[in-house]
Amino acid sequence: MGRSCLADRLEHYVRLTDREQQALARLEENERPVRRGAMVRRERDNSTELFVLRSGWLFSSILLDDGSRQIVRLHLPGDVIGLSAAAFGESPEAVVALTDARVHPFDRGLLRDLFEDHPRLAAIVLMLAKLDYVAVVDRLASIGRTPARARVASLILETAGRLRITKPDLGRGFDLPLTQEEIGDATGLTAVHVNRMMRTLVEDGVIARSGSRVEILDEQRLARIAKHVDRYSRLDTGWLPAAR
Amino acid sequence: MGRSCLADRLEHYVRLTDREQQALARLEENERPVRRGAMVRRERDNSTELFVLRSGWLFSSILLDDGSRQIVRLHLPGDVIGLSAAAFGESPEAVVALTDARVHPFDRGLLRDLFEDHPRLAAIVLMLAKLDYVAVVDRLASIGRTPARARVASLILETAGRLRITKPDLGRGFDLPLTQEEIGDATGLTAVHVNRMMRTLVEDGVIARSGSRVEILDEQRLARIAKHVDRYSRLDTGWLPAAR
DNA sequence: CGTCCTCTTGACGGCTTTCAATAAAAGTGG
DNA sequence: CCACTTTTATTGAAAGCCGTCAAGAGGACG
Numbered sequence: 001m002g003r004s005c006l007a008d009r010l011e012h013y014v015r016l017t018d019r020e021q022q023a024l025a026r027l028e029e030n031e032r033p034v035r036r037g038a039m040v041r042r043e044r045d046n047s048t049e050l051f052v053l054r055s056g057w058l059f060s061s062i063l064l065d066d067g068s069r070q071i072v073r074l075h076l077p078g079d080v081i082g083l084s085a086a087a088f089g090e091s092p093e094a095v096v097a098l099t100d101a102r103v104h105p106f107d108r109g110l111l112r113d114l115f116e117d118h119p120r121l122a123a124i125v126l127m128l129a130k131l132d133y134v135a136v137v138d139r140l141a142s143i144g145r146t147p148a149r150a151r152v153a154s155l156i157l158e159t160a161g162r163l164r165i166t167k168p169d170l171g172r173g174f175d176l177p178l179t180q181e182e183i184g185d186a187t188g189l190t191a192v193h194v195n196r197m198m199r200t201l202v203e204d205g206v207i208a209r210s211g212s213r214v215e216i217l218d219e220q221r222l223a224r225i226a227k228h229v230d231r232y233s234r235l236d237t238g239w240l241p242a243a244r
Numbered sequence: 245m246g247r248s249c250l251a252d253r254l255e256h257y258v259r260l261t262d263r264e265q266q267a268l269a270r271l272e273e274n275e276r277p278v279r280r281g282a283m284v285r286r287e288r289d290n291s292t293e294l295f296v297l298r299s300g301w302l303f304s305s306i307l308l309d310d311g312s313r314q315i316v317r318l319h320l321p322g323d324v325i326g327l328s329a330a331a332f333g334e335s336p337e338a339v340v341a342l343t344d345a346r347v348h349p350f351d352r353g354l355l356r357d358l359f360e361d362h363p364r365l366a367a368i369v370l371m372l373a374k375l376d377y378v379a380v381v382d383r384l385a386s387i388g389r390t391p392a393r394a395r396v397a398s399l400i401l402e403t404a405g406r407l408r409i410t411k412p413d414l415g416r417g418f419d420l421p422l423t424q425e426e427i428g429d430a431t432g433l434t435a436v437h438v439n440r441m442m443r444t445l446v447e448d449g450v451i452a453r454s455g456s457r458v459e460i461l462d463e464q465r466l467a468r469i470a471k472h473v474d475r476y477s478r479l480d481t482g483w484l485p486a487a488r
Numbered sequence: 489c490g491t492c493c494t495c496t497t498g499a500c501g502g503c504t505t506t507c508a509a510t511a512a513a514a515g516t517g518g
Numbered sequence: 519c520c521a522c523t524t525t526t527a528t529t530g531a532a533a534g535c536c537g538t539c540a541a542g543a544g545g546a547c548g
Contacts, residue, residue: 048480137316
């Protein structure tokens with residue numbers, strides 16, 4: 001599969017024309033390795049490049065002046081990163097690598113080309129943006145309105161669900177390459193309390209852990225604990241423009 | 245000004261062509277009154293209509309199964325509401341009227357037309373979506389990483405800032421048509437604690453209140469308290485496709 | 489083999505919630 | 519316009535969840 005990984009992802013939703021595939025392939029003509037811990041983009045950075053993530057995990061975060069950090073979103077392979085920076089001319093979020101990764105950077109001029117020549121792909125970009133939006137909204141509800149245990153459960157569940165989209169054979173276990181401090185930054189907790197909450201989840205037999213590996217033992221109960229709002233986030237492609 | 249209120253808003257960012265203005269006018273051919281407290285859209289509602297808000301305030305919210313609620317976003321005149329529902333074929337959020345309001349409903353087929361015939365307007369729609377995204381991200385950081393007083397301060401500051409976009413002559417005072425319970429649902433707090441925090445803000449001379457009217461007495465201090473991340477969210481229109 | 493990072497656990501304190509009661513305001517129907 | 523009801527605002531006291539501080543253990547990496 002030397003194909004575009006973005007195309008691979010979009011094929012889950014629509015059947016792409018050859019011309020559309022070619023347009024997407026242009027987004028991935030360049031490739032850049034990124035090392036674990038590297039800051040791919042700083043907050044307020046005025047670089048307007050976008051990325052397609054080919055392999056590895058990144059995250060977007062906001063830094064507050066007192067040094068605390070809010071992790072907003074994890075990025076998995078196939079994600080398009082930096083739409084906000086392209087739209088604002090300045091990045092509202094920092095982007096950091098959780099693991100070694102490879103990204104395909106491309107100029108926002110190519111995004112414009114998509115809007116001009118491929119209305120259907122442009123509409124799909126909007127849908128991807130809205131997927132991110134809904135994910136952040138769910139995290140907001142989790143942090144704003146559920147206790148610590150539910151927030152941790154929710155993060156595990158959401159991540160497992162996203163991994164399953166591309167790897168349906170995931171089984172119940174997966175690697176979660178986040179330190180407990182990072183999990184805390186994503187859930188609005190301290191590392192210490194994340195530790196305690198994960199311990200209770202293990203003690204209750206809901207999950208198992210060894211190192212960074214997480215295994216979901218009782219998904220139904222995990223979902224109840226997380227107060228998980230089950231969206232079958234299937235995109236509705238019924239409104240899309242005709243392909244070109 | 246019988247003109248499109250969406251066009252009015254977009255003119256702050258770009259100069260619209262006649263053809264673009266006509267396309268936008270089509271979105272506002274219908275009008276519907278909404279009464280205070282009315283639920284314009286239920287969660288999981290499979291209506292895919294969109295709205296332009298002409299007058300009044302609405303909010304989007306998520307309901308959790310234990311009855312608690314997270315208010316995600318306030319909607320002010322000129323906002324486009326329901327893009328997510330259009331993209332997913334089902335609304336991820338409930339939409340409720342805070343005040344009596346008027347909305348312009350339109351079919352998502354018109355959104356498709358925008359993508360096909362007006363690439364620049366389509367790109368602007370993406371930018372508007374990203375504006376919402378960044379607003380929710382900021383709220384996320386506020387709720388996840390700041391104490392109660394900062395969250396309340398942040399909500400007041402953000403709302404004042406948004407109102408000033410359309411009414412630069414706002415002065416320091418404005419009407420905030422939210423109950424303290426609703427402020428709590430927006431900031432992840434209880435109504436009781438919202439009350440206490442607002443009282444400290446009043447006692448410290450940062451704001452004044454009477455009824456639902458809020459007056460900002462010391463904006464700099466309010467911003468410090470809120471740990472406000474100052475984004476001059478000017479949109480960068482440099483990448484947009486040519487107008488048609 | 490030493491250093492640094494991460495994980496783990498306990499004790500304590502503080503911020504926020506919960507519970508409760510009253511006052512004030514807004515909405516309703518006569 | 520006035521009683522009546524319902525909603526909203528306000529305040530105190532007590533309890534609980536989570537953060538802070540501290541110390542030690544285990545691992546990764548040079």
